[in-house]
Amino acid sequence: MSKKRIATVWLDGCSGCHMSFLDMDERLIEVFQQADLVYSPLVDLKEFPEEVDITLVEGAVSSEEDLHKIRMVRERTKILVAFGDCAVTGNVPSMRNPFGVNAVLQRAYLENVTLHPQVPREVIPALIEKARPVHEVVKVDVFIPGCPPSAETIFLALSDLLADRMPDMAKLTRFGA
Amino acid sequence: MNQPVRVKTLKIDDRDVSGREDETILEVARQNGIFIPTLCNLEGLTPIGACRLCLVEIKGVSRLLPACVTRVEEGMEVYTQSERLQKYRRMVLELLFSERNHICSVCVVNGHCELQNMAQILGMTHVSVPYRFPRLPVDASHERFVVDHNRCILCTRCVRVCDEIEGAHTWDVMGRGIDSRVITDLSQPWGESETCTSCGKCVNVCPTGALFEKGKPVSERLKKRQFLPYLTMMREERR
Ligand code: SF4
Ligand code: SF4
Ligand code: SF4
Ligand code: FES
DSSP: OOOEEEEEEESBSOSHHHHHHHTTTTHHHHHHHHEEEEEOTTSOOOSOOSOEEEEEEESBEEEHHHHHHHHHHHHHEEEEEEESHHHHHOTGGGGGTTTOHHHHHIIIIIITOSSSOOOOOSSSOOEEEEEEOGGGTSOOSEEEOSSSOOHHHHHHHHHHHHTTOOOOHHHHOOTTO | OOOOOOEEEEEETTEEEEEETTOBHHHHHHHTTOOOOOSSOOTTSOOOOOSOTTEEEETTOSSOEETTSOBOOTTOEEESOOHHHHHHHHHHHHHHHHHSOOOGGGOTTTTSOHHHHHHHHTTOOSOOSOOOOOOOOEEOOSSSEEEEGGGOOOOOHHHHIIIIIISOOOEEEESSGGGOEEEETTTOOGGGOSSOOOOOHHHHHOSSTTEEETTOOGGGOOOOOTHHHHHHHHHHHHO
Protein backbone atom coordinates (compact mmCIF):
# COMPACT_ATOMS: atom_id res chain seq x y z
CA MET A 1 0.00 0.00 0.00
CA SER A 2 1.42 3.37 -0.96
CA LYS A 3 1.77 6.04 1.69
CA LYS A 4 -1.03 8.57 2.02
CA ARG A 5 -0.26 12.23 1.42
CA ILE A 6 -1.23 14.59 4.28
CA ALA A 7 -1.18 18.38 4.37
CA THR A 8 -2.05 20.96 7.00
CA VAL A 9 -3.11 24.54 6.26
CA TRP A 10 -3.29 27.57 8.54
CA LEU A 11 -5.94 30.23 7.86
CA ASP A 12 -7.27 32.64 10.53
CA GLY A 13 -6.34 30.70 13.66
CA CYS A 14 -3.85 31.13 16.49
CA SER A 15 -1.78 28.07 15.53
CA GLY A 16 -2.99 26.30 18.68
CA CYS A 17 -4.38 23.43 16.61
CA HIS A 18 -1.00 22.98 14.96
CA MET A 19 0.67 23.03 18.39
CA SER A 20 -1.74 20.32 19.49
CA PHE A 21 -0.81 18.38 16.35
CA LEU A 22 2.86 18.54 17.39
CA ASP A 23 1.79 17.49 20.86
CA MET A 24 1.19 13.99 19.48
CA ASP A 25 4.89 13.56 20.33
CA GLU A 26 6.20 10.10 19.54
CA ARG A 27 2.90 9.15 17.94
CA LEU A 28 3.91 11.46 15.09
CA ILE A 29 6.30 8.68 14.09
CA GLU A 30 3.40 6.26 13.90
CA VAL A 31 1.43 8.69 11.76
CA PHE A 32 4.33 9.34 9.40
CA GLN A 33 5.02 5.65 8.95
CA GLN A 34 1.69 5.60 7.15
CA ALA A 35 1.77 9.02 5.54
CA ASP A 36 3.96 11.76 4.10
CA LEU A 37 3.53 15.37 5.16
CA VAL A 38 3.51 17.05 1.74
CA TYR A 39 2.65 20.59 2.87
CA SER A 40 2.36 22.37 6.22
CA PRO A 41 3.46 25.48 8.12
CA LEU A 42 5.51 22.98 10.13
CA VAL A 43 7.74 22.16 7.14
CA ASP A 44 9.43 24.35 4.58
CA LEU A 45 7.46 23.82 1.39
CA LYS A 46 6.27 26.80 -0.62
CA GLU A 47 3.65 25.37 -2.96
CA PHE A 48 0.54 23.42 -2.06
CA PRO A 49 0.91 20.20 -4.10
CA GLU A 50 -1.54 18.94 -6.74
CA GLU A 51 -2.81 15.75 -5.13
CA VAL A 52 -3.32 15.38 -1.41
CA ASP A 53 -5.30 12.65 0.36
CA ILE A 54 -6.07 14.41 3.66
CA THR A 55 -5.77 18.12 4.48
CA LEU A 56 -6.34 19.50 7.97
CA VAL A 57 -7.41 23.15 7.87
CA GLU A 58 -6.91 25.29 10.96
CA GLY A 59 -8.65 28.63 11.25
CA ALA A 60 -11.68 30.49 9.94
CA VAL A 61 -11.91 31.95 6.45
CA SER A 62 -11.31 35.64 7.19
CA SER A 63 -9.48 37.33 4.31
CA GLU A 64 -9.32 37.39 0.53
CA GLU A 65 -6.20 35.29 0.77
CA ASP A 66 -7.95 32.67 2.97
CA LEU A 67 -10.73 32.44 0.39
CA HIS A 68 -8.31 31.93 -2.45
CA LYS A 69 -6.25 29.42 -0.48
CA ILE A 70 -9.14 27.29 0.76
CA ARG A 71 -10.68 27.01 -2.72
CA MET A 72 -7.38 25.86 -4.15
CA VAL A 73 -6.82 23.43 -1.28
CA ARG A 74 -10.32 21.98 -1.71
CA GLU A 75 -9.67 21.33 -5.39
CA ARG A 76 -6.49 19.45 -4.68
CA THR A 77 -7.63 17.46 -1.64
CA LYS A 78 -9.63 14.25 -1.34
CA ILE A 79 -10.64 14.53 2.31
CA LEU A 80 -10.84 18.02 3.75
CA VAL A 81 -10.86 18.21 7.54
CA ALA A 82 -12.07 21.29 9.46
CA PHE A 83 -9.45 21.21 12.19
CA GLY A 84 -10.43 22.91 15.46
CA ASP A 85 -13.23 25.31 16.46
CA CYS A 86 -12.09 28.27 14.31
CA ALA A 87 -12.41 26.11 11.20
CA VAL A 88 -15.60 24.39 12.45
CA THR A 89 -17.57 27.29 13.97
CA GLY A 90 -15.69 30.53 13.23
CA ASN A 91 -14.83 30.65 16.96
CA VAL A 92 -12.65 33.56 18.14
CA PRO A 93 -12.09 35.13 14.68
CA SER A 94 -15.88 35.32 14.26
CA MET A 95 -16.16 37.55 17.33
CA ARG A 96 -15.62 40.50 15.00
CA ASN A 97 -18.62 39.60 12.85
CA PRO A 98 -21.36 41.43 14.78
CA PHE A 99 -19.38 44.68 14.50
CA GLY A 100 -18.35 44.75 10.83
CA VAL A 101 -14.91 45.15 9.26
CA ASN A 102 -14.67 48.93 9.49
CA ALA A 103 -15.37 49.13 13.20
CA VAL A 104 -12.78 46.43 13.85
CA LEU A 105 -10.03 48.07 11.79
CA GLN A 106 -10.85 51.40 13.35
CA ARG A 107 -10.51 49.93 16.83
CA ALA A 108 -7.33 47.99 16.15
CA TYR A 109 -5.37 50.44 14.01
CA LEU A 110 -6.69 53.88 14.89
CA GLU A 111 -8.33 54.11 18.31
CA ASN A 112 -5.77 52.03 20.20
CA VAL A 113 -2.67 53.45 18.52
CA THR A 114 -0.69 56.55 19.48
CA LEU A 115 2.11 56.47 16.89
CA HIS A 116 1.24 56.75 13.17
CA PRO A 117 -2.31 55.49 13.34
CA GLN A 118 -3.22 54.05 9.93
CA VAL A 119 -5.15 51.12 8.54
CA PRO A 120 -2.74 48.94 6.55
CA ARG A 121 -3.75 48.58 2.91
CA GLU A 122 -0.70 46.81 1.47
CA VAL A 123 0.95 43.43 2.13
CA ILE A 124 -1.71 42.41 4.65
CA PRO A 125 -4.62 40.71 2.84
CA ALA A 126 -7.98 42.50 2.99
CA LEU A 127 -10.53 41.16 5.47
CA ILE A 128 -13.75 39.80 4.05
CA GLU A 129 -17.07 40.96 5.52
CA LYS A 130 -17.37 38.09 8.01
CA ALA A 131 -15.03 35.42 9.33
CA ARG A 132 -16.67 32.14 8.29
CA PRO A 133 -16.36 28.51 9.23
CA VAL A 134 -14.67 26.58 6.43
CA HIS A 135 -17.79 24.59 5.45
CA GLU A 136 -19.69 27.79 4.67
CA VAL A 137 -17.17 28.37 1.87
CA VAL A 138 -16.19 24.92 0.55
CA LYS A 139 -17.38 21.37 1.23
CA VAL A 140 -15.85 19.83 4.35
CA ASP A 141 -15.72 16.06 4.85
CA VAL A 142 -14.73 15.72 8.52
CA PHE A 143 -15.16 18.08 11.48
CA ILE A 144 -12.83 18.02 14.49
CA PRO A 145 -14.26 20.45 17.09
CA GLY A 146 -12.11 21.61 20.00
CA CYS A 147 -10.11 24.71 20.88
CA PRO A 148 -7.71 23.14 20.30
CA PRO A 149 -8.65 19.47 19.83
CA SER A 150 -6.40 17.37 22.08
CA ALA A 151 -3.43 15.52 20.65
CA GLU A 152 -5.24 12.28 21.49
CA THR A 153 -8.28 13.40 19.48
CA ILE A 154 -6.12 14.35 16.50
CA PHE A 155 -4.26 11.06 16.66
CA LEU A 156 -7.42 8.96 16.81
CA ALA A 157 -9.05 10.94 14.00
CA LEU A 158 -5.98 10.64 11.80
CA SER A 159 -5.61 6.94 12.54
CA ASP A 160 -9.16 6.34 11.35
CA LEU A 161 -8.75 8.48 8.25
CA LEU A 162 -5.48 6.80 7.33
CA ALA A 163 -7.26 3.45 7.61
CA ASP A 164 -10.06 4.76 5.33
CA ARG A 165 -12.57 4.92 8.17
CA MET A 166 -14.75 7.91 9.10
CA PRO A 167 -14.00 8.87 12.71
CA ASP A 168 -16.91 9.42 15.13
CA MET A 169 -15.82 12.83 16.38
CA ALA A 170 -18.68 13.55 18.80
CA LYS A 171 -17.40 10.69 20.97
CA LEU A 172 -13.90 12.14 21.10
CA THR A 173 -14.27 15.89 21.42
CA ARG A 174 -16.69 18.86 21.64
CA PHE A 175 -16.86 22.58 20.96
CA GLY A 176 -14.50 24.49 23.26
CA ALA A 177 -12.69 21.31 24.37
CA MET B 1 -61.58 14.58 48.78
CA ASN B 2 -58.73 13.34 46.67
CA GLN B 3 -59.73 11.96 43.30
CA PRO B 4 -58.61 8.38 42.75
CA VAL B 5 -55.43 8.36 40.64
CA ARG B 6 -55.86 6.60 37.34
CA VAL B 7 -53.00 4.68 35.82
CA LYS B 8 -52.37 4.52 32.09
CA THR B 9 -50.42 1.77 30.38
CA LEU B 10 -48.48 2.49 27.23
CA LYS B 11 -45.36 1.53 25.30
CA ILE B 12 -42.20 3.60 25.01
CA ASP B 13 -39.68 2.24 22.50
CA ASP B 14 -41.57 -1.08 22.56
CA ARG B 15 -41.27 -1.38 26.33
CA ASP B 16 -44.41 -1.72 28.44
CA VAL B 17 -44.56 1.13 30.95
CA SER B 18 -47.22 2.79 33.05
CA GLY B 19 -47.76 6.25 34.47
CA ARG B 20 -50.33 8.34 36.30
CA GLU B 21 -52.83 10.05 34.01
CA ASP B 22 -51.44 13.46 34.98
CA GLU B 23 -47.88 12.58 34.07
CA THR B 24 -46.12 13.49 30.83
CA ILE B 25 -44.33 11.17 28.44
CA LEU B 26 -41.06 12.73 29.56
CA GLU B 27 -41.71 12.00 33.24
CA VAL B 28 -42.68 8.39 32.57
CA ALA B 29 -39.70 7.91 30.24
CA ARG B 30 -37.34 9.24 32.92
CA GLN B 31 -38.84 7.00 35.60
CA ASN B 32 -38.04 4.10 33.32
CA GLY B 33 -34.52 5.18 32.50
CA ILE B 34 -35.33 6.13 28.91
CA PHE B 35 -33.33 9.17 27.80
CA ILE B 36 -35.12 11.98 25.98
CA PRO B 37 -33.01 15.12 25.41
CA THR B 38 -34.36 18.37 26.91
CA LEU B 39 -33.20 21.95 27.41
CA CYS B 40 -36.12 24.14 28.46
CA ASN B 41 -37.47 21.52 30.86
CA LEU B 42 -36.35 21.55 34.47
CA GLU B 43 -37.79 19.51 37.28
CA GLY B 44 -39.63 21.85 39.66
CA LEU B 45 -40.66 24.39 36.99
CA THR B 46 -43.81 24.41 34.86
CA PRO B 47 -43.04 22.67 31.54
CA ILE B 48 -43.61 24.92 28.54
CA GLY B 49 -42.46 22.99 25.46
CA ALA B 50 -40.30 25.79 24.14
CA CYS B 51 -37.07 24.21 22.92
CA ARG B 52 -38.58 21.26 21.00
CA LEU B 53 -35.61 19.07 21.76
CA CYS B 54 -37.81 16.45 23.43
CA LEU B 55 -39.91 15.71 20.34
CA VAL B 56 -41.12 12.10 20.13
CA GLU B 57 -43.05 10.03 17.60
CA ILE B 58 -46.41 8.62 18.54
CA LYS B 59 -47.96 5.85 16.50
CA GLY B 60 -51.00 7.10 14.62
CA VAL B 61 -50.10 10.78 15.08
CA SER B 62 -48.48 12.41 12.06
CA ARG B 63 -46.97 15.35 13.97
CA LEU B 64 -44.03 15.03 16.32
CA LEU B 65 -45.04 15.96 19.87
CA PRO B 66 -42.95 17.42 22.70
CA ALA B 67 -42.66 14.78 25.43
CA CYS B 68 -42.40 17.36 28.21
CA VAL B 69 -45.93 18.72 27.71
CA THR B 70 -47.73 15.67 26.32
CA ARG B 71 -49.68 13.60 28.85
CA VAL B 72 -49.58 9.82 28.71
CA GLU B 73 -52.63 8.08 27.31
CA GLU B 74 -53.89 4.54 27.43
CA GLY B 75 -52.42 2.37 24.67
CA MET B 76 -50.03 5.05 23.37
CA GLU B 77 -47.04 3.78 21.42
CA VAL B 78 -44.19 6.25 21.77
CA TYR B 79 -40.85 6.17 19.95
CA THR B 80 -37.96 8.28 21.20
CA GLN B 81 -34.98 7.26 19.05
CA SER B 82 -36.00 7.08 15.38
CA GLU B 83 -33.71 8.48 12.70
CA ARG B 84 -36.27 11.14 11.90
CA LEU B 85 -36.17 12.36 15.51
CA GLN B 86 -32.37 12.35 15.63
CA LYS B 87 -32.38 14.48 12.50
CA TYR B 88 -34.87 17.00 13.87
CA ARG B 89 -33.18 17.22 17.26
CA ARG B 90 -29.85 17.99 15.64
CA MET B 91 -31.57 20.56 13.45
CA VAL B 92 -33.12 22.25 16.51
CA LEU B 93 -29.71 22.34 18.16
CA GLU B 94 -28.01 23.75 15.09
CA LEU B 95 -30.59 26.52 14.94
CA LEU B 96 -29.99 27.34 18.61
CA PHE B 97 -26.26 27.63 17.97
CA SER B 98 -26.69 29.70 14.82
CA GLU B 99 -29.12 32.21 16.32
CA ARG B 100 -26.72 33.80 18.81
CA ASN B 101 -22.96 33.95 19.30
CA HIS B 102 -21.70 30.80 20.99
CA ILE B 103 -17.93 31.00 21.28
CA CYS B 104 -17.41 28.08 23.64
CA SER B 105 -13.66 28.46 23.94
CA VAL B 106 -13.99 31.86 25.62
CA CYS B 107 -17.30 31.24 27.39
CA VAL B 108 -17.63 31.37 31.17
CA VAL B 109 -19.33 27.95 31.32
CA ASN B 110 -17.11 26.14 28.83
CA GLY B 111 -17.05 22.54 30.02
CA HIS B 112 -20.25 22.71 32.07
CA CYS B 113 -22.85 23.96 29.67
CA GLU B 114 -26.02 22.05 28.88
CA LEU B 115 -26.13 23.27 25.29
CA GLN B 116 -22.54 22.27 24.63
CA ASN B 117 -23.12 18.88 26.29
CA MET B 118 -26.23 18.33 24.23
CA ALA B 119 -24.31 18.90 20.99
CA GLN B 120 -21.91 16.18 22.05
CA ILE B 121 -24.62 13.77 23.22
CA LEU B 122 -26.57 14.18 19.99
CA GLY B 123 -23.48 13.86 17.82
CA MET B 124 -23.62 17.36 16.37
CA THR B 125 -20.12 18.31 15.20
CA HIS B 126 -20.95 21.44 13.22
CA VAL B 127 -23.76 23.82 12.32
CA SER B 128 -24.96 23.36 8.77
CA VAL B 129 -27.11 26.50 8.58
CA PRO B 130 -25.43 29.92 8.24
CA TYR B 131 -24.60 31.66 11.52
CA ARG B 132 -26.45 34.93 12.10
CA PHE B 133 -23.83 36.71 14.24
CA PRO B 134 -26.31 39.16 15.81
CA ARG B 135 -25.02 42.15 17.73
CA LEU B 136 -26.24 41.72 21.30
CA PRO B 137 -25.54 43.49 24.59
CA VAL B 138 -24.05 42.22 27.83
CA ASP B 139 -25.59 43.73 30.97
CA ALA B 140 -23.19 43.75 33.91
CA SER B 141 -25.02 46.42 35.90
CA HIS B 142 -26.09 44.04 38.69
CA GLU B 143 -23.58 44.00 41.51
CA ARG B 144 -23.32 40.21 41.57
CA PHE B 145 -24.58 38.86 38.26
CA VAL B 146 -24.22 39.32 34.51
CA VAL B 147 -26.59 38.59 31.62
CA ASP B 148 -24.87 37.93 28.29
CA HIS B 149 -27.51 37.81 25.57
CA ASN B 150 -25.02 36.29 23.16
CA ARG B 151 -25.37 32.96 24.97
CA CYS B 152 -29.11 32.93 25.70
CA ILE B 153 -31.25 30.19 24.14
CA LEU B 154 -34.58 31.62 25.35
CA CYS B 155 -35.46 28.55 27.38
CA THR B 156 -37.13 30.90 29.92
CA ARG B 157 -35.96 28.86 32.87
CA CYS B 158 -34.85 32.14 34.49
CA VAL B 159 -38.27 33.68 33.88
CA ARG B 160 -40.06 30.70 35.41
CA VAL B 161 -37.83 30.19 38.43
CA CYS B 162 -37.99 33.89 39.35
CA ASP B 163 -41.76 33.92 39.00
CA GLU B 164 -42.73 30.49 40.27
CA ILE B 165 -40.16 29.85 42.98
CA GLU B 166 -38.70 33.17 44.09
CA GLY B 167 -41.96 35.03 43.50
CA ALA B 168 -40.21 38.17 42.28
CA HIS B 169 -41.00 37.97 38.55
CA THR B 170 -38.05 40.14 37.63
CA TRP B 171 -37.55 38.36 34.30
CA ASP B 172 -39.74 38.42 31.24
CA VAL B 173 -39.45 38.02 27.48
CA MET B 174 -39.61 40.96 25.10
CA GLY B 175 -39.99 40.99 21.29
CA ARG B 176 -41.06 38.31 18.86
CA GLY B 177 -39.55 35.28 17.20
CA ILE B 178 -35.85 35.44 16.53
CA ASP B 179 -35.68 38.95 18.01
CA SER B 180 -37.03 37.89 21.40
CA ARG B 181 -34.90 38.70 24.39
CA VAL B 182 -35.10 38.14 28.11
CA ILE B 183 -35.47 41.37 30.07
CA THR B 184 -35.39 42.41 33.71
CA ASP B 185 -38.38 44.44 34.92
CA LEU B 186 -39.52 46.71 32.07
CA SER B 187 -36.29 46.22 30.12
CA GLN B 188 -34.25 48.23 32.60
CA PRO B 189 -30.66 47.44 33.52
CA TRP B 190 -30.66 44.47 35.92
CA GLY B 191 -28.70 46.49 38.44
CA GLU B 192 -31.55 48.97 38.68
CA SER B 193 -34.22 46.34 39.17
CA GLU B 194 -36.41 47.02 42.17
CA THR B 195 -37.92 43.54 42.16
CA CYS B 196 -34.73 41.44 42.03
CA THR B 197 -33.86 40.03 45.44
CA SER B 198 -30.38 38.92 44.28
CA CYS B 199 -31.24 35.35 45.24
CA GLY B 200 -29.32 33.93 42.27
CA LYS B 201 -31.90 31.28 41.38
CA CYS B 202 -32.02 32.43 37.75
CA VAL B 203 -28.25 32.16 37.47
CA ASN B 204 -28.25 28.64 38.82
CA VAL B 205 -30.98 27.32 36.54
CA CYS B 206 -29.65 28.92 33.34
CA PRO B 207 -28.40 26.06 31.14
CA THR B 208 -25.81 28.18 29.34
CA GLY B 209 -23.34 30.98 29.97
CA ALA B 210 -26.08 33.62 29.52
CA LEU B 211 -26.41 34.18 33.27
CA PHE B 212 -23.38 34.00 35.50
CA GLU B 213 -21.96 35.20 38.76
CA LYS B 214 -19.23 37.82 38.77
CA GLY B 215 -15.76 37.21 40.11
CA LYS B 216 -15.72 33.43 40.08
CA PRO B 217 -13.19 31.34 38.19
CA VAL B 218 -14.66 29.17 35.43
CA SER B 219 -13.88 26.02 37.40
CA GLU B 220 -16.23 27.17 40.18
CA ARG B 221 -19.07 28.14 37.89
CA LEU B 222 -20.85 24.82 38.24
CA LYS B 223 -24.51 25.63 38.59
CA LYS B 224 -26.47 24.31 41.54
CA ARG B 225 -29.83 22.89 40.52
CA GLN B 226 -30.59 20.42 43.32
CA PHE B 227 -32.46 23.09 45.26
CA LEU B 228 -35.40 23.21 42.87
CA PRO B 229 -37.20 19.89 43.31
CA TYR B 230 -36.48 20.21 47.03
CA LEU B 231 -38.10 23.64 47.31
CA THR B 232 -41.18 22.56 45.37
CA MET B 233 -41.52 19.43 47.47
CA MET B 234 -41.35 21.37 50.74
CA ARG B 235 -44.02 23.77 49.54
CA GLU B 236 -46.37 21.04 48.45
CA GLU B 237 -46.04 19.36 51.82
CA ARG B 238 -46.95 22.55 53.60
CA ARG B 239 -50.08 23.10 51.53
S1 SF4 C 1 -23.25 28.98 26.46
FE1 SF4 C 1 -22.52 26.89 26.16
S2 SF4 C 1 -22.73 26.55 23.96
FE2 SF4 C 1 -22.85 28.76 24.30
S3 SF4 C 1 -20.74 29.48 24.08
FE3 SF4 C 1 -21.04 29.06 26.27
S4 SF4 C 1 -20.29 26.94 26.48
FE4 SF4 C 1 -20.65 27.25 24.32
S1 SF4 D 1 -31.66 36.89 41.45
FE1 SF4 D 1 -33.21 38.43 41.06
S2 SF4 D 1 -33.83 37.99 38.98
FE2 SF4 D 1 -32.73 36.19 39.67
S3 SF4 D 1 -34.31 34.80 40.41
FE3 SF4 D 1 -33.59 35.99 42.17
S4 SF4 D 1 -34.96 37.73 42.26
FE4 SF4 D 1 -35.24 36.82 40.26
S1 SF4 E 1 -30.90 33.68 30.30
FE1 SF4 E 1 -30.45 31.51 30.57
S2 SF4 E 1 -32.21 30.69 31.65
FE2 SF4 E 1 -32.82 32.66 30.84
S3 SF4 E 1 -33.78 32.20 28.89
FE3 SF4 E 1 -31.64 32.67 28.45
S4 SF4 E 1 -30.62 30.68 28.48
FE4 SF4 E 1 -32.60 30.39 29.46
S1 FES F 1 -37.86 20.03 26.90
FE1 FES F 1 -39.71 19.71 25.85
S2 FES F 1 -39.75 21.38 24.51
FE2 FES F 1 -37.97 21.81 25.70
